[in-house]
Amino acid sequence: MTTSGIIVQRKWHTTAEVAAMLGFGLSKTKMLVLTGQIRSVKIGRDRRILPVWVDEYVTRCTTDAGEWAA
Structure with missing residues (x-):
């Protein structure tokens, strides 16, 4: 802007x-916010x-995914 x-x-x-x-629906995103998975x-x-809070969520998700792959 x-x-x-x-x-x-x-x-x-x-x-x-x-x-x-994130490519998510609004309902899913609101749930992530309300449950504290995405800070707000x-x-x-x-x-x-x-x-930075969006970045933290993405980092956490990718770290969790990496642990599953190991």
Whole structure:
């Protein structure tokens, strides 16, 4: 996103944005958030997720998958 030539990086993602990033449905992503598998904070009525928390979830999933393959 740019504003007057300044690049602004988003700090938070919505649950719907995270679902799209991961290729999951919204219901599955909401369940992962509600069970704490993907960390989030509640701001008002909305949940917000830091990009690093999405990365943590992906890393955990790939580590778990690697253990199964061993």
